Amino acid sequence: MSEPPVLEIRDLHVTFTAHGREVPAVRGVDLTIERGQTLALLGESGSGKSVTAKAVMGLLDQPNVRVRCETARLGGRDLLTMAPDERRALRGSAMTLVFQDALSALNPVLSIGDQIGELYRVHQRLSRRQARERSIEMLNLVGIPAPAKRIDDYPHQFSGGMRQRILVAMAVALEPDLIIADEPTTALDVTVQAQILELIDRLRQELGTAVLLITHDLGVAAEVSDRVSVMYAGRIVESGQVDELYDLPAHPYTAALLAAIPDLDSPASELRAIPGAPPSPSEVPPGCSFAPRCERASEVCTTTRPPLTLLPAGTGRHTACHHSEEMLNA
Amino acid sequence: MPDPVLRATDLHKTYRSGLLSRGGGVRAVAGVDLELHAGETLGIVGESGCGKSTLARMLVGLERPDQGEVTFQGKPFFTRAGVPRDIRRRVQMVFQDPLTSLNPRMTVHDIVAEPLRVHRLSPDARAMRDRVGELLSLVGLSPDRMNRFPHEFSGGQRQRIGIARALATDPDVIVCDEPVSALDMSVQAQVVNLFAELQRTLGVALVFIAHDLAVVRHVSHRVAVMYLGRVAETGPAAEVYQAPAHPYTKALLSAAPVPKPALRGRSRIMLAGDPPSPVAPPPGCRFHTRCWKAAERCSQEEPVLEAVGEHFAACHFADRAAAQLPSNDR
Numbered sequence A: 001m002s003e004p005p006v007l008e009i010r011d012l013h014v015t016f017t018a019h020g021r022e023v024p025a026v027r028g029v030d031l032t033i034e035r036g037q038t039l040a041l042l043g044e045s046g047s048g049k050s051v052t053a054k055a056v057m058g059l060l061d062q063p064n065v066r067v068r069c070e071t072a073r074l075g076g077r078d079l080l081t082m083a084p085d086e087r088r089a090l091r092g093s094a095m096t097l098v099f100q101d102a103l104s105a106l107n108p109v110l111s112i113g114d115q116i117g118e119l120y121r122v123h124q125r126l127s128r129r130q131a132r133e134r135s136i137e138m139l140n141l142v143g144i145p146a147p148a149k150r151i152d153d154y155p156h157q158f159s160g161g162m163r164q165r166i167l168v169a170m171a172v173a174l175e176p177d178l179i180i181a182d183e184p185t186t187a188l189d190v191t192v193q194a195q196i197l198e199l200i201d202r203l204r205q206e207l208g209t210a211v212l213l214i215t216h217d218l219g220v221a222a223e224v225s226d227r228v229s230v231m232y233a234g235r236i237v238e239s240g241q242v243d244e245l246y247d248l249p250a251h252p253y254t255a256a257l258l259a260a261i262p263d264l265d266s267p268a269s270e271l272r273a274i275p276g277a278p279p280s281p282s283e284v285p286p287g288c289s290f291a292p293r294c295e296r297a298s299e300v301c302t303t304t305r306p307p308l309t310l311l312p313a314g315t316g317r318h319t320a321c322h323h324s325e326e327m328l329n330a
Numbered sequence B: 001m002p003d004p005v006l007r008a009t010d011l012h013k014t015y016r017s018g019l020l021s022r023g024g025g026v027r028a029v030a031g032v033d034l035e036l037h038a039g040e041t042l043g044i045v046g047e048s049g050c051g052k053s054t055l056a057r058m059l060v061g062l063e064r065p066d067q068g069e070v071t072f073q074g075k076p077f078f079t080r081a082g083v084p085r086d087i088r089r090r091v092q093m094v095f096q097d098p099l100t101s102l103n104p105r106m107t108v109h110d111i112v113a114e115p116l117r118v119h120r121l122s123p124d125a126r127a128m129r130d131r132v133g134e135l136l137s138l139v140g141l142s143p144d145r146m147n148r149f150p151h152e153f154s155g156g157q158r159q160r161i162g163i164a165r166a167l168a169t170d171p172d173v174i175v176c177d178e179p180v181s182a183l184d185m186s187v188q189a190q191v192v193n194l195f196a197e198l199q200r201t202l203g204v205a206l207v208f209i210a211h212d213l214a215v216v217r218h219v220s221h222r223v224a225v226m227y228l229g230r231v232a233e234t235g236p237a238a239e240v241y242q243a244p245a246h247p248y249t250k251a252l253l254s255a256a257p258v259p260k261p262a263l264r265g266r267s268r269i270m271l272a273g274d275p276p277s278p279v280a281p282p283p284g285c286r287f288h289t290r291c292w293k294a295a296e297r298c299s300q301e302e303p304v305l306e307a308v309g310e311h312f313a314a315c316h317f318a319d320r321a322a323a324q325l326p327s328n329d330r
Helices: A049-057 A084-090 A112-123 A128-141 A160-172 A190-207 A218-224 A242-247 A252-260 A299-303 A324-329 B052-059 B085-090 B108-118 B125-138 B155-167 B185-202 B213-219 B237-242 B247-255 B318-323
Strands: A007-018 A021-033 A038-042 A065-068 A071-074 A095-098 A178-182 A210-215 A227-232 A235-241 B006-015 B026-036 B041-045 B067-072 B091-094 B173-177 B205-210 B222-227 B230-236 B306-308 B311-313
Touching: A007 A049, A021 A038, A021 A049, A021 A210, A021 A227, A021 A235, A038 A049, A038 A218, A049 A095, A049 A178, A049 A210, A095 A160, A112 A128, A112 A160, A128 A160, A160 A178, A160 A190, A178 A190, A190 A210, A190 A218, A190 B247, A210 A218, A218 A242, A227 A242, A227 A252, A235 A242, A235 A252, A252 B185, B006 B052, B026 B052, B026 B230, B041 B052, B041 B213, B052 B173, B052 B205, B085 B091, B091 B155, B108 B125, B108 B155, B125 B155, B155 B173, B155 B185, B185 B205, B185 B213, B205 B213, B213 B237, B222 B237, B222 B247, B230 B237, B230 B247
Parallel strands: A038 A210, A038 A227, A095 A178, A178 A210, B041 B205, B041 B222, B091 B173, B173 B205
Antiparallel strands: A007 A021, A007 A065, A007 A071, A227 A235, B006 B026, B006 B067, B222 B230, B230 B311, B306 B311
C-alpha cells in the first residue's frame, strides 16, 4: 500500500483506578482508518467507545488513568514517542474532536468568532483580522446563514443544530487528517440529525478527511460509515465493511442488536430482546464477555476468550467469536 | 365505538417566565384533542420542544391546562378540589429517567408500595408485601430483591421498578413519557416487549410518548405526530406510517436513520433549519417556515385536522401531499 493509514492504533488498553480498584475500560482495541474513510465505532454505554476516542486524542493524561498501547500512529507520525508539546500541537490541527453536547463544548462568554479564530491564531499565528476572515469562511462552509453578521454572536444565540455546525466548523478549520465525532448527533432532533450527518459526510468527501464516528445508533452508523467496529465490554467483537456486517453479522452480539431494534417497514409483533444487561466494566466475566447473554454460548465460551480473527469470507472482516462459522453459515 | 377512557379536548398550556416574560411565555401545548380507548396504545411522536411531555403531564393531572379539559370515562380531571383521588389512582405515569424518578433512599418495596399506601389498597403490611412481590414478578424482577435500593439495579431493571409502581394501583391508563429513551439498545427491546405483554394480559391502555419513530410504530395502534404544540397528523399507526399526508410526518420519516446500508443514497427530504422556538411560534401553519409546499395561505391561515383517507392531517395541501412524493430530493 502506498499511503499509510491516517490512524493506526494497536492493542490499546485504558485502565481507570477508582477507590483502589482497577477498572479496565478498554482492553486491547485496534483501529485503522484510511484517508477519506469513515469508521463507526458502535457500542452501548460503558462499552468503552468514548474512552477509546479520548485516549486517541490524548485527553486521558490524568493521575488515575493508565493508557497502554503498542502502536499509535497518526498519518505516519508516531504518537507514542512524541513529546507532549508536539502532541498537543497536533490536537486541534491534525486531529480534532466533535463533542456530543455543543452547548457545553463551546465557551459561553466568548463570541463564536473568537473561538473559531483562536484556532488560527494559536496554530497558524494569523492576525486577528485574518483569523476573523477565515472564521467567516468556515461558518459559510458549514451552512450558517449570514456568517459575517453572526460571527460576533455568542453560543446561546444559536439553535442546537447551529451550535453543532459551529463545532463541526472548528473541527475542520485546520484541515485535519482525522476528525473524531463522539456521538455528534445524539442530542439533536431527527430532522436536524440528518442535516449534521450530511454535513460531516460532505466535508469528508471535499477535504478527504478520515472520520472516526462514535455512536450507539445502528441507524446512524449504517447511514454514513464505510467500516464498522462493534464494541462490547471494552473490546471490539466484530469489524468489517458496513454492508457485509449488517447483511450477515458474524458475531451473535451484532446479530442480536440488529434483531432487537424495531423495523419501520415491517413491524413484528414481538422484538427479539437480548436477555440481561451489559456487564459493568469492573466485573467482566472470564471467557467471552457476551457469553452470559448469548444464545449460542457453549462450554468453551465461558472459559476461553475468543481472539479477534480475520474471517476467510468478506473484505477484511474480523470477529471474536467461537461460533462465527455457524453464524455465517446459518 | 365505545366511549374513550381518556379524552382531551382543546388543551392549551403556556409557561410564563416571571421576570423575563417577553412575548408571552412558552406556548408548550396549543390546542390538542386526543382520545384513548380502553386497551389500546396511542403513540405520540415529535421532536424536542413540541410539547409532548407537557401533554403527558396534563393527561395524568400533574399539570393543569390553561384552557381545555381532560376527562376520564367522561368525568372531568380538573375540579375545584384538584384531580379526584379515584382518577389519580386509575391514571398512572412512567417517567423517562428511571434513576431520577425513583427515590434513592427508599427500598424497592417502599417505592412500589407507596401508591398502595396512598390509596389505602392493602389492609396490612403482609398483604402489601405480597402485592409488591406479585408486581415485581409481573415486570420480571425477582421478589426477593425488594429490600434493595434503586442504585443496585441496572437501567432496564430500574425502569421495570417504575413500571411496577405504575401498575400498583391497577390503573386503566398508563402514560409513559419516553420510557425507553434512556435505556441501552440491547435493553430497550426487553422493556418494549414488557409493555406489549402487560397490555395483553392486563388490558391497560397506554399513551406512549417517544421521539424514536420505529419504537412508536412498533408499540402503537394509533399515533399522533406533534409539531410545536399542535397535532400535525393522527390516525391508525399503519396508515400514518405508510401513507403520511402531512409534509412534516413525511420529513420526519424520511430523516430517520435506517440500519440498512443498502438503503443509503435513497431520496430523502432534508428540512432546512431547526424547529422554531415555542416562545414565538410562526403564524398560520406552524410548519410553514420549514415546509417545501408552503404557499401564501400557509403563513396566514392555520390548518385544522381534516380527514385524509382513514386518518387526519392538519395541512392545506394534505391531499396533494399524500398523492405524490416531493420533488426536491436532498
